[in-house]
Amino acid sequence: MPEIKTDGGTVSIDAPPSTCPICHHASSPIFLDATANSDIRGSNTQIDAAYKCPASSCRRLFIAIYRKKSINGGTTTTFYLQTLLPKNYKPTIHEEQISENFPNFIKIYTQSEIAESENLDEIAGVGYRKALEFLIKDYCIHKNPEKEETIKKTQLGNVIENFVEDANIKICAKRATWLGNDATHYIKKWEDRDINDLKVLIKLSCGWINNNLLTEKYLNEMQ
Ligand SMILES: [Zn+2]
Numbered sequence: 001m002p003e004i005k006t007d008g009g010t011v012s013i014d015a016p017p018s019t020c021p022i023c024h025h026a027s028s029p030i031f032l033d034a035t036a037n038s039d040i041r042g043s044n045t046q047i048d049a050a051y052k053c054p055a056s057s058c059r060r061l062f063i064a065i066y067r068k069k070s071i072n073g074g075t076t077t078t079f080y081l082q083t084l085l086p087k088n089y090k091p092t093i094h095e096e097q098i099s100e101n102f103p104n105f106i107k108i109y110t111q112s113e114i115a116e117s118e119n120l121d122e123i124a125g126v127g128y129r130k131a132l133e134f135l136i137k138d139y140c141i142h143k144n145p146e147k148e149e150t151i152k153k154t155q156l157g158n159v160i161e162n163f164v165e166d167a168n169i170k171i172c173a174k175r176a177t178w179l180g181n182d183a184t185h186y187i188k189k190w191e192d193r194d195i196n197d198l199k200v201l202i203k204l205s206c207g208w209i210n211n212n213l214l215t216e217k218y219l220n221e222m223q
Contacts, residue, residue, distance in 0.1 A: 001013065001078055006034040006035055006036045006047055013080070017029055017051060017062075017081065020055065021062050022058060024090050025055045029051035030052040030053075031050075046065060047066040048063050049065075050062075050063055062086065063085045064081055066079035066081055066082060068080070089113065089117040096210070097214055101138070101139075102134065105134045108134055109131040112124045115127055124195060125180075125183030125184070126183055128183065128199060129177075129184050129198070132176050132198075137151055143163065143165075157174070166208060166212050169208040175201050
């Protein structure tokens with residue numbers, strides 16, 4: 001375990017920050033100073049550690065906040081990295097076909113990312129589930145414009161089953177829906193999966209949908 005010096009004594013931390021929260025470059029930031037807000041032996045003590053970003057294009061200062069973890073009724077002696085400040089949210093760049101065709105999805109996904117960056121993980125999970133629904137339904141409406149009203153009213157799982165033809169999109173969207181429902185419902189079915197798995201499946205779905213729409217575009221343009 002690495003150690004840092006604070007004004008209240010030396011403490012062990014799980015790891016120094018691996019990225020700069022301002023420029024988002026992965027780096028080994030330069031440790032400057034740290035302060036403990038109460039006795040370092042206390043269970044609720046917080047360490048604020050100041051670092052400098054070594055990237056020549058950035059060189060900004062930021063703060064890493066460390067706290068102990070509670071395990072089996074006690075607390076660890078090691079301090080764990082909780083968050084980096086200032087928060088500088090970095091939006092995902094989506095594929096061109098996705099941004100062009102699915103503005104509702106982009107809007108909801110972006111709001112979910114902002115919620116996640118503020119540690120509002122419960123809200124973010126529900127948001128990602130909603131974003132997925134708009135992505136899949138708007139994609140199916142794009143493919144079957146005459147079925148728009150039916151698709152809008154149908155449950156997402158049934159839309160995927162009945163209107164998604166591409167096997168890869170179907171596989172990813174179905175699994176994303178399972179995890180998305182976990183984020184919305186009281187009882188969780190997929191205990192070992194979390195919001196990151198949901199995001200990976202949404203990302204995969206976007207990739208397959210983008211490929212599908214690009215192929216469709218070239219087919220139409222080059223008959
Ligand atoms: Zn930086």
